Amino acid sequence: MSDGKFSFKRWDDMQGGALGGLGTAALTTEVYRDTPAVMEFMRHDQDDAKTFYHQFPHTVDPLSGVRVHLHAIPMAAAGGNVLIRYWYFWAHAGVVLPALVGWTTSTAAIPYVLADQFTHSIKPVVTIPAPADGAKASDLLVFHFQRNGTNVLDTYSTNKVGGTTAANLGLLFVDGHILKNTTGSIQEYGDGQPGYP
Numbered sequence: 001m002s003d004g005k006f007s008f009k010r011w012d013d014m015q016g017g018a019l020g021g022l023g024t025a026a027l028t029t030e031v032y033r034d035t036p037a038v039m040e041f042m043r044h045d046q047d048d049a050k051t052f053y054h055q056f057p058h059t060v061d062p063l064s065g066v067r068v069h070l071h072a073i074p075m076a077a078a079g080g081n082v083l084i085r086y087w088y089f090w091a092h093a094g095v096v097l098p099a100l101v102g103w104t105t106s107t108a109a110i111p112y113v114l115a116d117q118f119t120h121s122i123k124p125v126v127t128i129p130a131p132a133d134g135a136k137a138s139d140l141l142v143f144h145f146q147r148n149g150t151n152v153l154d155t156y157s158t159n160k161v162g163g164t165t166a167a168n169l170g171l172l173f174v175d176g177h178i179l180k181n182t183t184g185s186i187q188e189y190g191d192g193q194p195g196y197p
Contacts, residue, residue, distance in 0.1 A: 009180065009181055018053070021146075024046055025046075025047060025048055027040040027048050028040070028042075030163045031163070033162065039073075042072075043167045044149045045149055046149050047148050047150055048149065049147075050174070051143070054141040054175070056139045056141070060137060060139075060180055061135070061178070062134035064135055065128050065130045068174060069175055071122055071172040072171055073120055074112045074168070075160035076159060077161075080157060081111050081156060082156045083107060083151050085146045085148050086126065087100070087103045088104055088105075089104070090139060091142055092136060093138055097142070108125050111123075149166075156168065
């Protein structure tokens with residue numbers, strides 16, 4: 001693909017840091033099956049949440065949106081939908097991060113089948129369009145992600161075996177796929193960022 005300025009564009013993962021929910025929204029942390037590996041799990045009987053902070057690389061295509069994906073391990077011997085509610089905001093450098101009224105929110109039903117049990121499953125959540133003035137190097141996408149386990153539309157409600165039985169979805173990561181140009185920015189902090197040359 002070419003836009004006349006850059007010869008090629010390529011897909012890449014956009015990753016970042018994350019913070020777990022507070023109080024009853026906190027994820028359940030325990031070992032995965034009979035292994036010593038520790039994992040966070042989302043329960044089907046409460047509304048668990050996590051906030052992800054994804055930073056755009058300097059090679060981001062300004063017109064690239066973000067295709068958000070859920071990386072998870074379904075633990076129950078059953079199928080059903082996991083109901084996700086999400087909120088997001090594009091955080092340009094030098095721009096105020098608004099109160100909730102300025103965020104975008106919606107829901108997504110993530111389907112699982114019996115064959116997904118114990119499998120690293122990658123499921124699309126939402127495609128977020130680029131902001132009107134374009135994605136910029138070092139921008140952040142702040143993405144708050146909540147499993148609405150108490151909602152009747154969350155039908156992946158079979159208990160897992162062992163541990164906290166209601167904690168039936170192992171959360172590995174929420175990432176975004178973006179288009180990148182094959183070159184980075186000329187300036188250290190990203191070309192055209194407010195307050196930087």
